[in-house]
Amino acid sequence: xxxxxxxxxxxxxxxxxxxxxxxxxxxxxxxxxxxxxxxxxxxxxxxxxxxxxxxxxxxxxxxxxxxxxxxxxxxxxxxxxxxxxxxxxxxxxxxxxxxxxxxxxxxxxxxxxxxx
Amino acid sequence: xxxxxxxxxxxxxxxxxxxxxxxxxxxxxxxxxxxxxxxxxxxxxxxxxxxxxxxxxxxxxxxxxxxxxxxxxxxxxxxxxxxxxxxxxxxxxxxxxxxxxxxxxxxxxxxxxxxx
Numbered sequence: 001x002x003x004x005x006x007x008x009x010x011x012x013x014x015x016x017x018x019x020x021x022x023x024x025x026x027x028x029x030x031x032x033x034x035x036x037x038x039x040x041x042x043x044x045x046x047x048x049x050x051x052x053x054x055x056x057x058x059x060x061x062x063x064x065x066x067x068x069x070x071x072x073x074x075x076x077x078x079x080x081x082x083x084x085x086x087x088x089x090x091x092x093x094x095x096x097x098x099x100x101x102x103x104x105x106x107x108x109x110x111x112x113x114x115x116x
Numbered sequence: 117x118x119x120x121x122x123x124x125x126x127x128x129x130x131x132x133x134x135x136x137x138x139x140x141x142x143x144x145x146x147x148x149x150x151x152x153x154x155x156x157x158x159x160x161x162x163x164x165x166x167x168x169x170x171x172x173x174x175x176x177x178x179x180x181x182x183x184x185x186x187x188x189x190x191x192x193x194x195x196x197x198x199x200x201x202x203x204x205x206x207x208x209x210x211x212x213x214x215x216x217x218x219x220x221x222x223x224x225x226x227x228x229x230x231x232x
Contacts, residue, residue: 044159
């Protein structure tokens with residue numbers, strides 16, 4: 001089955017600098033890769049996702065890149081701000097249009113700390 | 117919509133007692149997921165339902181755990197008898213029917229369970 005590894009487990013960056021979190025997956029059939037942000041005391045919330053037919057997707061200060069050959073994808077946050085401090089989870093799944101019964105396979109999470 | 121609603125938000129109980137966690141998914145969502153989150157094991161999928169029918173319960177740790185979804189707007193996760201190692205944050209999430217349009221899982225605020 002699918003396995004997702006996420007690194008680093010903790011990342012500390014200076015406010016204003018960029019942060020990069022990386023994930024690798026094992027199942028080459030995976031075609032959907034979301035990133036969730038979990039703030040303290042709350043449930044995870046989707047911030048961006050990418051499908052296997054594109055290599056990069058951006059939304060303001062966040063971007064996700066996908067390398068299907070190497071089976072890894074990364075989250076990039078530029079111009080980090082204090083509100084970016086949270087735990088970030090990557091996930092992977094194989095979504096088939098003919099079958100909507102799928103589950104996300106989650107990474108272990110990265111605690112991002114933004115230093116003022 | 118108020119989002120996914122979970123109750124109680126906090127539960128403290130003694131070993132051996134029955135614990136019931138409750139979830140109201142977002143109206144119109146076809147899928148409901150129960151997750152458990154701990155520092156050691158991260159985010160684990162316990163079980164998920166499609167149109168009130170359990171699809172995959174392979175993540176349910178033991179027979180002490182059971183989940184039901186009697187209707188589209190309510191689900192329970194029961195632990196009987198509870199043990200200290202069940203202490204965790206339990207999340208409920210819901211998702212619309214997949215079809216290439218909406219894959220987002222919407223998480224509730226979680227129930228923090230402490231078994232003494």
